[in-house]
Amino acid sequence: MLILEADHISKSYGKFAALNDLSMEIAAGETVGLTGLSGSGKSTCARILAGLERPNTGFVKYAGKELTGPTPEIQMIFQDPAGSFNPVRTIYQSLSSVLSLQGVPKSKRRDLLSEHFQNAGLQTEILSRYPDQISGGQAQRVAIVRGMLVHPKVMILDEPTSALDVSVQAQILHLLKKIQKENGISYVFISHDPSVVEFMADRVIHL
Numbered sequence: 001m002l003i004l005e006a007d008h009i010s011k012s013y014g015k016f017a018a019l020n021d022l023s024m025e026i027a028a029g030e031t032v033g034l035t036g037l038s039g040s041g042k043s044t045c046a047r048i049l050a051g052l053e054r055p056n057t058g059f060v061k062y063a064g065k066e067l068t069g070p071t072p073e074i075q076m077i078f079q080d081p082a083g084s085f086n087p088v089r090t091i092y093q094s095l096s097s098v099l100s101l102q103g104v105p106k107s108k109r110r111d112l113l114s115e116h117f118q119n120a121g122l123q124t125e126i127l128s129r130y131p132d133q134i135s136g137g138q139a140q141r142v143a144i145v146r147g148m149l150v151h152p153k154v155m156i157l158d159e160p161t162s163a164l165d166v167s168v169q170a171q172i173l174h175l176l177k178k179i180q181k182e183n184g185i186s187y188v189f190i191s192h193d194p195s196v197v198e199f200m201a202d203r204v205i206h207l
């Protein structure tokens with residue numbers, strides 16, 4: 001079953017064409033790799049597939065319907081995980097507000113987060129820290145947990161391990177594979193590193 005489709009999408013910024021006539025299809029549960037040189041439009045494509053930007057021409061369909069904006073069902077993970085958290089809130093506060101939007105009562109949030117943390121190889125002590133008090137690898141695990149809290153069907157991963165040490169990179173890639181196996185979600189995995197994309201993806205598209 002197709003979950004996400006891009007149909008002849010193009011994007012220009014002024015006269016500059018960042019993405020030119022890309023079509024791709026992503027089936028439920030599969031990982032499509034997206035690779036290409038710096039400036040080839042990978043991040044532009046990621047933002048469009050996540051509904052964060054609209055293409056100038058063409059369209060994106062999610063679950064058969066045109067995507068016109070962001071939806072919780074498509075989550076995006078960025079290269080710089082620490083930067084995607086509010087620096088003046090603890091990790092618990094940031095994640096708790098996601099659960100609040102989900103209607104999870106306060107009394108259940110800590111236990112639920114502990115369960116997610118254990119599953120993602122994170123110690124629960126991290127919940128009381130601020131984003132600048134955790135490592136890059138820990139921050140990326142927390143970002144992945146945060147994305148999973150809303151039960152997405154698709155995750156767009158834009159260079160999720162590029163800022164991490166090689167040993168930490170491998171751990172994150174294995175965590176992502178485990179999460180996919182457990183939840184059957186689809187990934188669009190973007191990296192300029194062909195070996196990382198090969199490891200993760202069922203199919204690879206070169207931009």
Ligand SMILES: Nc1ncnc2c1ncn2[C@@H]1O[C@H](COP(=O)(O)OP(=O)(O)OP(=O)(O)O)[C@@H](O)[C@H]1O
Pocket residue numbers: 013016017018036037038039040041042043044045192
């Ligand atoms: N908001 C924007 N305004 C103007 N130009 C942009 C904007 N976003 C991207 N671009 C340009 O579009 C092109 C594609 O950028 P994009 O970030 O999608 O490439 P990329 O393949 O992800 O590159 P990298 O691997 O270096 O991150 C680049 O030349 C970039 O400068």
